Amino acid sequence: MSINKDFNFQLIFRFFGVLLLxxxxxxxxxxxxxxxYQENDGYYFxxxxxxxxxMGVAGVLAGRGATPMIDRREGSLVVTFxxxxxxxxxxxxxxxxxxxxxFTDAFFETISGFTTTGxxxxxxxxxxxxxILYWRSLTHWIGGLGIIVMSLALLPVFGVSGAQLxxxxxxxxxxDKIHPRINETAKRLFLIYFILTVSETILLRFGGMGWFDAVxxxxxxxxxxxxxxxxxxxxxxxxxxxxxxxxxxxxxxGVNFSLYYFGFxxxxxRVLQDEELRYYLITLFAxxxxxxxxxxxxxxxxxxxxxxxxxxxxxFNVTAVMTTTGFATADYMYWQTFTWILLLVAxxxxxxxxxxxxxIKMIRIVIVVKYxxxxxxxxxxxxxxxxxxxxxxxxxxxxxxKILAFVMLYLIxxxxxxxxxxxxxxxxxxxxxxxxxxxxxxxxxxGTVGPAGNFSAFPDxxxxxxxxxxxxxRLELFTVLVLFTPAFWRK
Numbered sequence: 001m002s003i004n005k006d007f008n009f010q011l012i013f014r015f016f017g018v019l020l021l022x023x024x025x026x027x028x029x030x031x032x033x034x035x036x037y038q039e040n041d042g043y044y045f046x047x048x049x050x051x052x053x054x055m056g057v058a059g060v061l062a063g064r065g066a067t068p069m070i071d072r073r074e075g076s077l078v079v080t081f082x083x084x085x086x087x088x089x090x091x092x093x094x095x096x097x098x099x100x101x102x103f104t105d106a107f108f109e110t111i112s113g114f115t116t117t118g119x120x121x122x123x124x125x126x127x128x129x130x131x132i133l134y135w136r137s138l139t140h141w142i143g144g145l146g147i148i149v150m151s152l153a154l155l156p157v158f159g160v161s162g163a164q165l166x167x168x169x170x171x172x173x174x175x176d177k178i179h180p181r182i183n184e185t186a187k188r189l190f191l192i193y194f195i196l197t198v199s200e201t202i203l204l205r206f207g208g209m210g211w212f213d214a215v216x217x218x219x220x221x222x223x224x225x226x227x228x229x230x231x232x233x234x235x236x237x238x239x240x241x242x243x244x245x246x247x248x249x250x251x252x253x254g255v256n257f258s259l260y261y262f263g264f265x266x267x268x269x270r271v272l273q274d275e276e277l278r279y280y281l282i283t284l285f286a287x288x289x290x291x292x293x294x295x296x297x298x299x300x301x302x303x304x305x306x307x308x309x310x311x312x313x314x315x316f317n318v319t320a321v322m323t324t325t326g327f328a329t330a331d332y333m334y335w336q337t338f339t340w341i342l343l344l345v346a347x348x349x350x351x352x353x354x355x356x357x358x359x360i361k362m363i364r365i366v367i368v369v370k371y372x373x374x375x376x377x378x379x380x381x382x383x384x385x386x387x388x389x390x391x392x393x394x395x396x397x398x399x400x401x402k403i404l405a406f407v408m409l410y411l412i413x414x415x416x417x418x419x420x421x422x423x424x425x426x427x428x429x430x431x432x433x434x435x436x437x438x439x440x441x442x443x444x445x446x447g448t449v450g451p452a453g454n455f456s457a458f459p460d461x462x463x464x465x466x467x468x469x470x471x472x473x474r475l476e477l478f479t480v481l482v483l484f485t486p487a488f489w490r491k
Contacts, residue, residue, distance in 0.1 A: 008074055010066035015078050016085060017059020023086055024053045026138055030093070034131035041097050041131045048092040055089075073488060080480050083143075083471055087111040090139055099132050108455065108463045113139025115474035116356060118226025118326035118443030119434075119466070121456040125231045130212060133229050137216035143474075144223025144356040145193045145257075192260045193356075196222045200249045207241040217327075221249045224356045226326025226443040233451065235329040240312060243329055247316040254280065254323035254351030275391050276352050276363045283349070283362070284322055287342055288315045294336050317451075322346040324358040326443020328451035340446060344433070347442045348414075358441025358473055360410055364403050366390065371400055409477055413439060417469055424462050434458070438466040439473040 027049035034042025070078070090113070091106035093099070100106040105121045112119045113136055125133070197218045204214035213229050220227045230236035234246055255277060262270045271277070292314035296306065313330045320327045321343050332343060350359025367390055374386040388395040414435060421431035433446025434455065444451045455463065472480040482488050 007077070008067055008070065010063045011070055012063075012074060012078055013059045014063025014066050015059075015070075016082065017056045017061070017063060019082050020052050020056030020059060020085070020089070023089055023142075024049050024056060026142055027052060027089075027093070027135075030131050030135040030138065033134045034129065037130040039129045039131050041093065041099070041129045044093045044097040045131060045135070047096065048089060051092070052089045076479050076482055076488075079475060080471070080483060083111070083114055083474070086114055086142075090114065090135075093132065093135055097132065099128055104460045104463050105456070108467050109136070110139060111467045111470055112438075112443075113137075113225065113227060114143035115441055115470040116140050116143050116223045116225040116324070116358070117438055117441045117470045117474075118220070119438055119445075119449070119470070120227065120443075120454045121458075121463070122454065123231075123456055125229065133216060134212070137219040137225075137227050137229070140223040140225030140227055141197070141219035144219075144225060145189060188261055189257050192257050193222060196249065196252065200245065203245045204242060207239060207245060209237065209242055217246060218249075220327070221246055221325060222253050222356065224250065224253050224323050224325040224351075224358070224441070226320070228327065233328045234316070240308070243312055243316050246327060247312075247319050250316075250319045250323045250325045250327070251284065253325070254284075254319075254355050254357045256352040256354035257356075258354050273391065275366060279366050280352050280362045283346075284319060285315075287322065287346055288318045290342065291318055291335070291339050294339055318343070318346060321442055321444075322349065322357075323351045323355075324440055324442045326437075328444060331450060331452040333446070333450040333452065344436060344446070347436050347440050348410075350440060358439075360407060360440075363390075364407060367395060367400065367403050368407055370395075371404070406477065409481075410439075413469075413472070413477065417465070420465060421462055424459055424465075426458065426462060430458075434462075434466060435469060438469045441470065441473055 027045050031042040031045035031049065034040070034045060087107060087110045091100075091103070091110040094106040094109060095101070095103055100109055100121070108119070108121055111117075118140070122128075128136075200218040200221055201211075201214045204217060205211055209217070216227070216229050217234070219225070226233075228234060228236070234243060237243070256274070259271045259274060259277060262268075288311070292310045295310040295314060300306075316327070316329050317332055319325070324347070332339060348359055349365055350361050351357035353361040353363045367388060370388050370390070374388055377386050378384060388400060414432075417435040417439065418428075418431045421435055422428060426434070427447065429447040430445070430449055434449050435445075437443060437445035437449070444453075447453070448457060449455055455466070458466070
């Protein structure tokens with residue numbers, strides 16, 4: 001096989017350089033947090049920032065004179081490897097400070113942050129410094145909207161078109177461009193992202209949460225990440241107000257961000273008529289009601305307090321897994337067994353395309369269900385022309401084929417992943433729960449990796465394998481897996 005020598009490596013180095021400079025700024029912000037709280041860990045962030053800055057400048061210089069054009073293959077290379085590069089630099093503060101002494105664990109925690117998975121190996125969260133906890137939550141926020149999407153606003157400065165990067169990184173079968181220029185789209189999405197973050201932070205502070213915890217939980221919520229500053233997650237705060245605020249913002253973060261833009265432009269009809277939004281809300285609330293009923297004790301007298309508590313636990317935790325956020329207020333491993341199946345289904349389904357959530361996405365589920373329904377109709381009426389419609393428009397056969405291929409590949413990946421984890425010695429419950437939660441970017445799984453547990457007991461091989469699952473899940477499978485095909489590298 002001959003290797004394609006036409007890749008624009010100069011431009012790729014330039015992208016890496018620019019993005020490492022972005023990470024440098026993020027690392028310096030963590031150093032400032034350490035300075036504010038008078039913590040020694042700021043020194044480790046400065047060291048890491050210095051390394052990232054040096055490599056970033058080297059990348060920018062190496063890319064001087066590069067042709068400002070990038071194709072789909074180069075976009076796949078950039079968006080795949082930048083998550084890995086970011087994670088290797090991002091783990092250094094954990095590792096060199098001794099907060100996470102194992103290199104494997106430090107990488108797992110970091111890529112879990114940047115991919116907004118929220119799976120953790122930590123058993124001592126409250127013992128960590130403010131700067132380490134801030135950095136841990138910040139990795140969510142950076143990765144939530146997408147390292148690449150956020151950087152698109154910078155690309156015009158370098159005279160580069162970022163359309164292929166946006167196409168490679170953005171989740172879902174459709175990309176709603178809210179502005180004809182891709183960098184303007186990125187700016188508007190980031191503004192919405194920022195507004196949601198600030199709004200939640202203020203509301204959490206009003207509810208009695210400290211500023212530091214409020215900021216970190218807003219980072220984790222809007223990014224649908226799930227890293228908390230407490231070992232007990234959101235359950236640490238026995239406050240209905242705080243839990244409802246986070247629950248509502250998890251729900252909001254699972255909505256296609258382009259709909260917020262249309263709402264701001266007074267295009268409410270387009271928002272209200274969006275099928276994905278409608279089915280997302282119907283499914284979420286239906287699952288929440290079912291779980292709430294399962295939590296009620298009908299052998300005792302009715303109590304509004306118990307009803308409210310059952311609804312709050314059901315709504316919060318169903319929303320947490322369906323939006324792939326992963327916060328928890330209760331250990332659902334103590335709930336009835338059928339609720340675990342319901343939550344696993346929610347983990348696989350996910351929320352809306354165009355949001356920060358992971359998994360298959362509701363739009364794909366809706367189109368697949370419609371396609372199956374119309375196939376049944378064709379059996380009854382063979383001569384009938386029954387096209388699949390979505391939001392009043394015909395869905396092309398090409399789009400349907402791609403969606404079916406993605407869903408099939410997703411399910412095959414789950415089966416393959418569970419098989420690999422089982423071979424490494426993991427019990428079946430932990431294997432399937434851990435695989436689905438990492439591939440979907442959820443965080444907690446089943447068994448020992450449920451809301452009250454973590455991944456610390458997993459063998460190193462399993463942690464590296466699940467790290468790869470987080471990556472391919474975050475980038476929608478094809479973007480990463482295409483790199484393993486010989487055709488990708490041929491001339």
